Amino acid sequence: MTKIGLILVTLFILAGLFAPFLITHDPKSTDISHRFSPPSHTHWLGQDKLGGDIYSKIIYGARISLTVAIVSTLLSFFIGLLLGSLAGYYGGWWDECLMRLVDILLAFPGLLLIFALAAFLSPSLLNVIMLFSIVGWTGFARVTRAQVLSEKEKEFVQAVRSLGANHSRILIRHIWPNILSPLIVQASFVMGGIIIGESSLSFLGVGVPPDIPSWGNMLSLAKQSSFQPGFIAIFPGIAIMLTVLGFNFIGDGLRDLWDPKLKK
16 A cells, blocks of 8 residues: 555656646636537546636646645644654743643644634635644644653663763754654645645635636636536546545555554
């Protein structure tokens, strides 16, 4: 399953990177006279309500969804790693304040909180990335804190501290390398969730601007017509499903590889 996940994710990443060379039509172009046209040799996956080429929009949409997922996850990862490390290593009032903030944010369903915040912001790619980063760091911070609390009491850390190593060196050189595995596993699952979240925001009109071809905007456009061919919504839905499955397969594989409890 891990290999399948890697293949799926790699294919979509390559599609996003080389989108200008893979598309057959301008993803923003329209042709009302041929809207809802079925798949053909010129439009491989058909045309949508506005006559746009579905294949080209899906290829370009991979760039949007993966950009949001990767950038948001990286920002959440590093914010959570830094704050969780400080809370777990130093403890005291800093730990108490940070964990109470994390508890407050986790008290709300993540996607619902993002929807509520997005309603006050204008649709833009930057705002979507910012929203997922603001909400997503809490999970990484919690895992990091728990791992640091365990690692800092081990003998090798005590030995390094007794040799006069400063706190930043202990964290960066001796603790972080030992706690990255569960964080990377978590990041792979988070990316799949962000792709679904970004598509949901765009579907509701509060994600990326409607003029940007994205999978969520394609689904939003599909729902605006009561009578239409099924392929208008099926193809972007399949793209979302395969990408999320790919990240989940990778996460499962990494967890099985690195979790000693799962090894026989």
